[in-house]
Amino acid sequence: MSKICIVFDRLRSEEKMLQKEASEIGHDTVMLDAKITQVNTDSKEEDYDLGDVVLERCVSYFRGLHFTASLEFLDIPVLNKFDVASICGNKMFMTLLLKKNNIPTPKTHFSFSSQSAAENIEKVGYPLVIKPVIGSWGRGVMPIKDKDTMDAISEIRDITDSPHDRIYYLQELIKRPPRDIRVITIGDNPVAAMYRKSSGGFKTNIALGADPELCEITPEMEDMASKASKAMGGGILGIDMMEDDKQGLVVHEVNNTVEFKGLARVAQKNIPKEMVEFAINYVRK
Amino acid sequence: MNCPECDAILNIPDDASVGEIVSCPDCGADFEISKKDGSNVELKQAESVGEDWGE
Structure with a gap:
């Protein structure tokens, strides 16, 4: 019997599912709220009840990332690893790594000031999609169809001027059916997939009301998801793909703290159980 | 127990855990369960959605 620690900052049904599955297959669980946990440079593993392995499940990206750094400082095995979380949490880093590993991904242009972005677009032309390099659930993702x-x-970014506002991530607008595909990978193996159908707008995020539908994992999806996972450094990931009319499947995003509530209801495999078993085996290796 | 914001009755399930969010059906305010000892439950204001929230 092993002990698994689930780190959270907002207890959602996903974290409760993980706890339940771990208990049902005979493992002890400990739920740890990152918001009320303190660490210092003299902290030791034995100061905490962290079990054999930690699943980091914070909804806040920066909180989860920095908490993961603390856990790795304590030499606790944590999923996902800091390096994986760091790369997946930044769309520019993630896109560069996908391309570096020859994984089909939409062509993306980067600029580091508003003036340079304007010059870049003059060369590239419209339409494009602008995405904040940090952020989820489709926030700030907008199609840009003209100069206005x-x-x-x-102008808005120059006024707010947060550090990430200076980074312009401009992606080609993919011609595709009004849906994308989310593949959940565990240890580089795809375990379930769904179509996320747009509820009328441009975005297909479930958090924005997109309609999930079970998707059969084709050999091509399996291969691309596995390669994308390996490129990021493995662990438990959500690989997002689009069906481009010209290029076929392209991977446009890899998610670190994957949400699976909707997919778990319809998937053939028991997703939280697979996650728990992977975590336990991860430390046994 | 009652909503700290509008005093409406909050129905907190018996199996609710510390860290879970309960929403007031009347005013919509979100609260996080900060302590739970049997039927004694303590609530605190839930964090609002942050710019870095999500997968």
């Missing part, structure tokens, strides 16, 4: 829209976005 781009000027408005640049």
Whole structure:
């Protein structure tokens, strides 16, 4: 019997599912709220009840990332690893790594000031999609179809001027059916997939009301998801793909703290159980 | 128990855990269960959605 620690900052049904599955297959669980946990440079593993392995499940990316750094400082095995979380949490780092590993991904342009972004777009042309390099659930992802829209976005970013506002991530607008595909990988193996159908708008995020539908994992999806997972450093990931009319499947995002509530209801495999078993085997290796 | 914001009755399930969010059906305010000892439950204001929230 092993002990698994689930780190959270907001207890969602996913974390409760993980706890339940771990208990049902005979493992002890400990639920740890990152918001009320303190660490210092003299902290030792024995100061905490962290079990044999930690599943980091914070909804806040920066909280989860920094908590993971603390756990790795304590030499506790944690999923996902800091390096994986760090790369997947930044769309630019993730896109560069996908491309570096020859995984089909939409062509993306980067600029590091509003003036440079404007010059870049003059060369590339419209339409494009602008995405914040940090952020999820489709926030701030906008299609840009003309100069007026781009000027408005640049002006707002110059006013708010948060550090990430200076990074312009401009991606080709993929011609595709009004849906994308989410594949959950555990240890580089795809375990379940769903179509996320747009509820009318441009975005297909479940958090924004997109309609999930079970998707059969084709050999091509399996191969691309596995390669994308390996490129990021493995662990438990959500690989997002689009069906491009010209290029076929392209991977446009890899998610670190994957949400699976909707997919778990319809998937043939028991997703939380697979996650728990992977975590336990991860430390046995 | 009652909603700290509007005093409406909050129905907190028996199997609710510390860290879970309960929403007031009347005013919509979100609260996090900060302590739970049997039927004694303590609530605190839930964090609002942050810019870095999500997968």
